[in-house]
Amino acid sequence: MAADKDRPDTKAVAAGRMSEEHFGAVNTPLYRASTILFPDLATLKSNKQPYTYGRRGTPTSRSLEQAITQLEGGARTVLTPSGLNACALAILSVCGAGDHLLVSDSVYEPTRHFCDTVLKRYGVSTDYYPPTEDIAPLLKPNTRAVFCESPGSLTFEVQDIPAIARAAHAKNVSVLLDNTWATPLLFSAIAHGVDLSIQAATKYIGGHADLNLGYVTANDSHAARLVATHGTMGLAAGADDVWLTLRGLRTLPTRLKRHQETGLLLANWLKARPEVARVLYPALADDPGHILWKRDFKGANGLVGFVLKPVSDKAVAALVDGLKHFGIGYSWGGFESLILPAHIKRSHPFAAAPPADMGPVLRIHAGLEDPSDLIADLEAGFKRLKDAS
Ligand SMILES: Cc1ncc(COP(=O)(O)O)c(C=O)c1O
Numbered sequence: 001m002a003a004d005k006d007r008p009d010t011k012a013v014a015a016g017r018m019s020e021e022h023f024g025a026v027n028t029p030l031y032r033a034s035t036i037l038f039p040d041l042a043t044l045k046s047n048k049q050p051y052t053y054g055r056r057g058t059p060t061s062r063s064l065e066q067a068i069t070q071l072e073g074g075a076r077t078v079l080t081p082s083g084l085n086a087c088a089l090a091i092l093s094v095c096g097a098g099d100h101l102l103v104s105d106s107v108y109e110p111t112r113h114f115c116d117t118v119l120k121r122y123g124v125s126t127d128y129y130p131p132t133e134d135i136a137p138l139l140k141p142n143t144r145a146v147f148c149e150s151p152g153s154l155t156f157e158v159q160d161i162p163a164i165a166r167a168a169h170a171k172n173v174s175v176l177l178d179n180t181w182a183t184p185l186l187f188s189a190i191a192h193g194v195d196l197s198i199q200a201a202t203k204y205i206g207g208h209a210d211l212n213l214g215y216v217t218a219n220d221s222h223a224a225r226l227v228a229t230h231g232t233m234g235l236a237a238g239a240d241d242v243w244l245t246l247r248g249l250r251t252l253p254t255r256l257k258r259h260q261e262t263g264l265l266l267a268n269w270l271k272a273r274p275e276v277a278r279v280l281y282p283a284l285a286d287d288p289g290h291i292l293w294k295r296d297f298k299g300a301n302g303l304v305g306f307v308l309k310p311v312s313d314k315a316v317a318a319l320v321d322g323l324k325h326f327g328i329g330y331s332w333g334g335f336e337s338l339i340l341p342a343h344i345k346r347s348h349p350f351a352a353a354p355p356a357d358m359g360p361v362l363r364i365h366a367g368l369e370d371p372s373d374l375i376a377d378l379e380a381g382f383k384r385l386k387d388a389s
Pocket of ligand 1 (some may be wrong): 070081082083084085087149152178179181200201202212213214330331332
């Protein structure tokens, strides 16, 4: 096990290991179990057996929960079958009928859809706030939680989480953060005032584009309600996905460093392209979120957004369709590079570039390939874009 004073990279390697309980195996093996047997009735009645039923946990899920709780610096972690499910669970564990929820306008679109449909049906109203604005004037007497995502999905605005937490906590309002962009390695959500830290482990923690998994880590005051809601809803992540995530976690620090290195390289390269109106990457010194990012974050990742100058759909397709190393796919965080046109859904305007300059927005995920191959691929893509314009 890692000690609380160990540095994050050490915790990612050491936390949650149970080798002595598994014949010395370094990482906890994969347990597939629904039924778990009790030796006698007295043990069953005592409620003291560490594992009682597959949905309530196995050594594999316990290992991952413990490792994450240590990395997050929280009180308890629960695992969910997907990242979206973790976003929904966090909201459901604090909100009930008649409550009001504030959600960042830059939120991952399926989270917005959950709020506008299921949550609405159960009597919780949602307002979307501009991600970099002061939330204090927006809090209503029935506001129960503020949902943040920083940097925001597709548009990468950095939010002032400590300021949001101060304003929210002054009114007894909970702060929820989708921290998938940063993972606990690049942003310590709970130390910055977040009550429920949410992660789509599907992305960087899994890291290999082959699983869906989410988690929520709670601080002390929110742990009981989170654990009870998770258990009552019967949310159990699949054993194979839990094990793969535990395996991915061990190499997360090393992979993230390389994603950041290539991400920054591509961001700077894109900035110098005449076809690009603006690059959306908080680690760039002239990004509007750079000062906050530098203050609060320990690094960046491989996600780079960019706004093209106005150009035809045909020219964008010529760029994207011919790429060799960038797959077209709805994800990120894996070992491979990806590209995606961003469909931005907003309640408030998103002004990334002067309107006359604002063309289509694309998002790249920089994978672990040799960066020179990625740049050569994009260079050829921009030539196709020019030829098709
Ligand atoms: C920021 C963010 N949160 C949550 C999710 C949802 O994760 P999952 O696909 O595992 O439901 C995603 C997926 O793309 C995401 O980008």
